Amino acid sequence: MTAVADRLRPLTAHRLFWPALVLVVMIAANTVYRPGFLAVEVKNGHLYGTPIDILRLSAPLILVALGMTLVIATGGIDLSVGSLCAISGAIACLHISGAADQNSPATVATALALAFGAALVLGAWNGVLVAVIGIQPIIATLILMVAGRGIAQLVTEGQIITINSGPYRAIGLGHFLTLPLAILIALAAALLVAAFTRRTALGLIVESVGGNAEASRLAGIRSRRIVFLVYVISAVCAALAGFMVTANVSSADGNAAGLWIELDAILAVVIGGTSLAGGRFSLGGTVLGALIIQTLTTTVYAMNISPQTSLLFKAVVVIAVCLVQAPAFRARLRRRRRGAEPGPAAPQREKEQVPA
Amino acid sequence: MRSRSTARTVIAAFAGVLLAASVAACGNSDTGGGSGDGNDKIVLGFSQVGAESGWRTANTTSIKEAAAAAGIELKFDDAQQKQENQIKAIRNFIQQKVDVIAFSPVVESGWDTVLKEAKDAKIPVILTDRAVDSADKSLYKTFLGSDFVKEGRLAGEWLVEQKKAASGPVNIVELQGTTGSAPANDRKKGFAEAIAANPNLKIVASQSGDFTRAGGKQVMEQFLKANPKIDVLFAHNDDMGLGALEAITAAGKTPGKDITIITVDAVKDGMQALADGKFNFIAECSPLLGPQLMDLAKKVKAGEEVPARIETEETTFTQEQAKEALPNRKY
DSSP states (O other), rough: OOHHHHHHHHHHHHHHHHHHHHHHHHHHHHHHGGGGOEEHHHHHHHHEEEEHHHHHHHHHHHHHHHHHHHHHHHTOTTTTTTHHHHHHHHHHHHHHHHOOOOOOOOHHHHHHHHHHHHHHHHHHHIIIIIEEEEEEOHHHHHHHHHHHHHHHHHHHTTTTOOOOOOOHHHHHHHETTOOOOOOOHHHHHHHHHHHHHHSSSSSHHHHHHHHOOHHHHHHHHOHHHHHHHHHHHHHHHHHHHHHHHHHHTEEEEETTTTTTHHHHHEEEEEETTOOSSSSSHHHHHHHHHHHHHHHHHHHHHHHHHHHHHHHHHHHHHHOOOOOOHHHHHHHHHHHHHHTOOTTTTTHHHHHHHTTT | OOOOHHHHHHHHHHHHHHHHHHHHHOOOOOSSSTTTSSOOOEEEEEEOOOOOOHHHHHHHHHHHHHHHHHOOEEEEEOOTTOOHHHHHHHHHHTTTTTSEEEOOOOSSSOOOOHHHHHHHHHOOEEEEEEOOOSOOGGGSOOOOOOOOOHHHHHHHHHHHHTTTTTSSSSEEEEEESSSTTHHHHHHHHHHHHHHHTTTTEEEEEEEEESHHHHHHHHHHHHHHHHOOOOOOEEEHHHHHHHHHHHHHHTTTTBBBEEEEEEEOOOOHHHHHHHHHTTTOOEEEEOOHHHHHHHHHHHHHTTOOOOOSSEEOOOEEEHHHHHHHHGGGGOO
16 A cells, blocks of 8 residues: 555656646746735635635636546547537526526426436537547547537527526535535546546556557457547536536526637646546646646736737746646656666656657 | 548538538528519628627627518528638628628628629628728728727716716726727727726726626636725626626625626616616617618619718617616617
């Protein structure tokens, strides 16, 4: 037990050190700019402050990025998650807006079930295209990315559906033990995914499929089934994120809900140290990546950086994150080339060098 | 992977079916009926930006209803926010030899070639809602749309009037629309010009909320934390203002009282908030330009001269006016 911990600890430290440092630097810069940045107070019986905002707003991104991590670990990519957010949010809000009693928990439960059902179908669609028919993931999910916006607008009939439902609102804005419910849901999802992938062989199988699907198949792993599964998981995560996004503003906007979240999610996964080439993945890194992205957005507003320069500012920070990670990769690579005995972790490193 | 060509065919088939379905679903319903009778009904080809907001949907509805009422055959196309779709639609209209082409340009630039083609085909073009930056003004007959600068100015003038007795500084925060878009640039400009009349009125923070509720809310949350004293919020559209309402309430303040809220648009949810006393003032940006457009289409078809710039008929609303107007609002 301690041997496992000893072996994992330096690895975890390596993986998450640079992204964590970037997050700390950003928070420090904010605190210097506005000393009250980290201040948290209790308002109406729950915590209130910028750090809480960051946690709450990063919840949808964390969810989407979790699913994305698994997809990317199999060597795939899921571009349709933003559209799936919009579709699931739209279906849920549409059902609630048509109900006689919007506050009834039964109504909300039905709405969530309907939207989850749709997400499962669409996730299965992605899974079939990639795993069964063998279409390249970027193309297969591009179909739903583009068409999905159309579906969402079809559901909302191009309108913004406004709802007034307490239980649904709670998904995005509720509190439990003074903390925002959204972040607790995201945390629970992260722990659930972690438990399923790290406490069972599933994670290892996913990594092996991402490392070499053919070899895994020959080793007796049903690669196709695993690939299919990760797209369904990704769709379910996206649906949950879609509920949060729409509950946050109590309205479903087929056009804006979850717009570009797929790109943020991919970025979060990459910042978290998972290679786009597939193979080894880090859920903790992904969560950290999502927090970095949300902190970056909040920094722009908190420091009042002008909208014209904010995109440039974000780009510069993201490039900095990638560069600061790169020397570490290069150093490891150099060490390996000098002929050091490739330890058990060596093949994994081979995968990691790709984004650098 | 082994049978790559099969995979490709399947991709093409699936993509084709799905895209066709989505396009048909979003942009349809009025292209079919009533064509091919060979009567002398005016045929108007209209290319819409998309369906990105309640405002845009109301705009579409108004154009469709007005066309039906005026006995004009409407060929409607939804460009889904993409210029290339819109150019394609305009070329289609030219091929179909419609009588008049109207469109709301997705972006300002890059229209010269396709407009030249329309001109060569002797089909008059009317711009609605948004302008193009073509140097050659003969490429289109007229531009029918709102004056965004004026909307910003009306909002600013109302605020100057409200705060003329204020002795101390009045802190204003601004939620801008999508960075670089004409309504965002112009509303900001008009508002800034108007409030320059009173040096006490000061914009302390200004950020883009992308015209969305989620954007408006997220930005307002940070405004509230970074600026201890905010007296006024000016949002470039209702949706951002509605998002900001939630942030203000969560901060323990009363919207409409602790913070005066001014927005632009007057969509239904915004008017409701105004009537409920949560907003204080809305400068209308009316999407109901269908009837004006149909009049213009008839005039340019008949060869009459029309002014190069026509403003949409618009007004402003206070809380009392909103209560009166709300029952009759169409959008």
